[in-house]
Amino acid sequence: MPINTAVLKKVCEAFGPSGHECQVREVILEDLKGCYDDYQVDVLGNLIVHKKGDGPKIMLAGHMDEIGFIVTYIEDEGFIRFSNIGGFDPFMLVSRRVIFANGVQGVIRSERLENFRTELSQSKLYIDIGAPNKEHVEKLVKVGDVAVYSASFYADEYKVMTPALDDRVGCFIMMETLKQLKNPKFDCYFVFTTQEEVGLRGAKTSVYTVDPDYGLAFDVTGAFDTPKALKYSMKMGGGACIKIKDASVICHKAMIDFLTKVAVDNNIKYQYEILDMGGTDTGAIHVHKSGVISGCISVSSRYIHGDAEMCAQSDIEDCINLTVKALETGI
Amino acid sequence: MSVDRTALIKKLTDANGLPGDEGEIRNIIRTELEGHTDSIITDRLGNLIVTKNSGRPGLHIGLSAHMDEVGMAVLRINEAGLLTIGTFGVDPRLLPSKIVSIGKDKVKGVIGTKPVHMTKPDERERAIDLDALYIDIGASTKEEAEKSVSLGDFVYFDSEFVEFGERKIKAKALDDRLGCAVMIEILKSDVKTPITAIFCSQEEVGLRGSAVAANRAHVDVYINLEGTVSADMPSTDAHERVTVLGKGPALSLIDRTSVYLKEYINKIVAAAEENGIPYQYRATGAGGTDAANYHVAHGGTPVIGLATPCRYLHSPVSVCDLRDYENTVKLVRAFIQKYGNSARAES
Numbered sequence: 001m002p003i004n005t006a007v008l009k010k011v012c013e014a015f016g017p018s019g020h021e022c023q024v025r026e027v028i029l030e031d032l033k034g035c036y037d038d039y040q041v042d043v044l045g046n047l048i049v050h051k052k053g054d055g056p057k058i059m060l061a062g063h064m065d066e067i068g069f070i071v072t073y074i075e076d077e078g079f080i081r082f083s084n085i086g087g088f089d090p091f092m093l094v095s096r097r098v099i100f101a102n103g104v105q106g107v108i109r110s111e112r113l114e115n116f117r118t119e120l121s122q123s124k125l126y127i128d129i130g131a132p133n134k135e136h137v138e139k140l141v142k143v144g145d146v147a148v149y150s151a152s153f154y155a156d157e158y159k160v161m162t163p164a165l166d167d168r169v170g171c172f173i174m175m176e177t178l179k180q181l182k183n184p185k186f187d188c189y190f191v192f193t194t195q196e197e198v199g200l201r202g203a204k205t206s207v208y209t210v211d212p213d214y215g216l217a218f219d220v221t222g223a224f225d226t227p228k229a230l231k232y233s234m235k236m237g238g239g240a241c242i243k244i245k246d247a248s249v250i251c252h253k254a255m256i257d258f259l260t261k262v263a264v265d266n267n268i269k270y271q272y273e274i275l276d277m278g279g280t281d282t283g284a285i286h287v288h289k290s291g292v293i294s295g296c297i298s299v300s301s302r303y304i305h306g307d308a309e310m311c312a313q314s315d316i317e318d319c320i321n322l323t324v325k326a327l328e329t330g331i
Numbered sequence: 332m333s334v335d336r337t338a339l340i341k342k343l344t345d346a347n348g349l350p351g352d353e354g355e356i357r358n359i360i361r362t363e364l365e366g367h368t369d370s371i372i373t374d375r376l377g378n379l380i381v382t383k384n385s386g387r388p389g390l391h392i393g394l395s396a397h398m399d400e401v402g403m404a405v406l407r408i409n410e411a412g413l414l415t416i417g418t419f420g421v422d423p424r425l426l427p428s429k430i431v432s433i434g435k436d437k438v439k440g441v442i443g444t445k446p447v448h449m450t451k452p453d454e455r456e457r458a459i460d461l462d463a464l465y466i467d468i469g470a471s472t473k474e475e476a477e478k479s480v481s482l483g484d485f486v487y488f489d490s491e492f493v494e495f496g497e498r499k500i501k502a503k504a505l506d507d508r509l510g511c512a513v514m515i516e517i518l519k520s521d522v523k524t525p526i527t528a529i530f531c532s533q534e535e536v537g538l539r540g541s542a543v544a545a546n547r548a549h550v551d552v553y554i555n556l557e558g559t560v561s562a563d564m565p566s567t568d569a570h571e572r573v574t575v576l577g578k579g580p581a582l583s584l585i586d587r588t589s590v591y592l593k594e595y596i597n598k599i600v601a602a603a604e605e606n607g608i609p610y611q612y613r614a615t616g617a618g619g620t621d622a623a624n625y626h627v628a629h630g631g632t633p634v635i636g637l638a639t640p641c642r643y644l645h646s647p648v649s650v651c652d653l654r655d656y657e658n659t660v661k662l663v664r665a666f667i668q669k670y671g672n673s674a675r676a677e678s
Contacts, residue, residue: 018590019585019590019591019592019593020593042630042631043592043630043631043632043633044592044626044627044631046631070584070585070616072570072584072612072614072615072616073569073570073612073614075569075570081570081614083584083585083615083616083617084616085585085590085616123568123570123571143584143612143614144584144593144596144612195590198590199588201590201626201627202631204627205627205628205629205630205631206630206631208629208630208631209630
C-alpha cells in the first residue's frame, strides 16, 4: 500500500525546532483523532498517546523536534546573530533560507572573511531579513525567537525530499502504525518526543512517565550508497533498518531477533543498521531504571540535517508494515 | 547597599571549596540560615538541601546554585620541595606568578616561573606549559614540604574580596558564590511560598551534585542561579560579548545542556518588566549548567536560568557589578511574588 504523502507533507511542514514543538504536536493530535484511548502532554512537551493492548508495556518513540536556530543578538544595523539548536556544519549554512515561527524569512550569510575556508565559524554568521535597522527588525524578530530551514516538501513515485524528514518520518511511521493497528499484543504508548536533537532530553522524561517493559524508537539513519561514501551498509531503498548499534545504544539482542523474525515471517524487506556515530531516543530509553529491552527501526536517509533530506517511500512503507506486524505479533 | 550584603559575599568568596571539598562553604551557609529554614540536610555527594515553608500552599519553587569553584590539586612533591599541580576548570595560562593557598591549613605558596632574563625568544611568545609550573611553599626538601602539605591537597587562589570603582567587586569564585548569596538572601527573607534550595557540589567537574540532588527534590519550577561570562571588552564584537556588566541579570535562552522553555522565559521577563528590573539575554549557546539535570528530572521540570554577569570568570580576579547582583535578588523575589501564589503547575 503506497504511503499517504499528504499526511507526511503536513507533518514535515509543521514548525518545530527543539523546545518549540507545539505546532507539530497539534498536527499529529489532529490527524490521530479517534485512533487512541487517551493522551497526555508532559512539562517538556512530549506527546504521550496511549493505545491499550493485551501484553507488556511498550514505548514507541519518534522525535517531533528538528534542528534550528535561535536569535541571540540583534545588531544596530539589523543583522541577526544566532546560535544553533542541534548540530550544524557552518559551511552548510551559508546562503540557506530560514523561516521564523511567524513566517518571516531571511537568509544566512557570513561576515566578509580574509580566509573563508579557515576562519568560518558559527559566530561569523548572521541572518539577514532585509529590514533597515534594529528597530524595524524587532517588530518582526526578537532575541530568543527561533527559526528553521525554509524549503519545500517534495515527493514523486520513488522518494521524499524535505527539511525535517529527521524525524517527522519517524513520527509519520508511528502515526500510520497507530491507524492500521488491530489487536496489539502490547500495551502501546506512542510517544512523540521533544528535544532529541539537543541530547535525547524529551525521551528521558517521557520514559520516566511511561516506565515501559520494551522500547522501540523510530528515526532516520544515514544512507551510505552515494559516491565515495563511508563504508556502512545501509542503502536508500534497502528496506526497513533494524538498528544493531549507534553511538548512543547497543540494541538488545532480544529486540533485534524479534524484529528480524517478524520481517522474515511477513516477507518485509529489511536491512541491519550499524553506525559508529549518531544517537537516537533509544539511547535514553534503554538505560531507564534497571534497563529496558530496546531497539530502533530507522529509515536510511541521505543528506541528514540539510534542507533536502531524502529517503525512499518504499522504505517508509516497509517500516510501517514491520511495526504493525511486530505490535500485532507480540514478543 | 547594606553592609550585610557585601559582608556575605566577602565571607562566601574568601572561603575555599573545590569540587568534593565544599565543607567550608556548607558550614558558612548552615550558620547563615540558622532559624530561617524547616530542614537542612547534606546528602552523600555533599549537596546542601534546604527547605522552607514546607507544606504551605502555593507554587513550590526550587532554587539552585553551586558551591564549588575552580582550582588545582597537588599531584607530586619533588626532591627540592616544589609541588606539581593538576587543574580543575582553570586555564593554565592564568597560573604563573599567582599566590595560592593549599589544603585545610591554607599553607601559602607561589606559582613560580623562570624570570624573563632567562627565557629564550620563542618561550616569550607562547604560554607556559602546565608541566613547567610548580608551587613554591618555601620548603627546601621533599621532607620539609611534606610536613605542611600532602599529595592530593586542594590548591586555591589566594585572592581576597575587594570593593572598587563604581559599585564593583573583585573576588575569586564569584562563579557561583553569587548564586549562593542570592539564595541565602531569599531564604532569610519573608517569602511565603514553599522553597527547596539546593546548594550543589561538583558543578565545575560535570554537573555531578545536581545529578543526585535532582532525584531527591520535587518542585514545580526551578530557578538556577549562576555567575556567567561577560566578555564586554571593546575588542570583542558586540554579538560575542555574551553579557555586559551593569545591564542586569542575564536570562538563559539555550546552552549546551538545556533549551529553556519559552513559556517560563516569558514569565520571568514579565516579572522583570512589571517591576522595572533591568535584564539581558545571555547571548550565546555555549556553556552548561545544573539546569541540565533539573529539567529532565522525574517526568520533566521547568527551569529558568538566571545569572549575574562576571568578567574574568574562572580566575582569581573575577569582577562583577553589585547592582547586577542586587537586581538578580530583586528579580527572584519579583518572580516569587508574582507566581508564588498560583496553583501547582498544570501537568
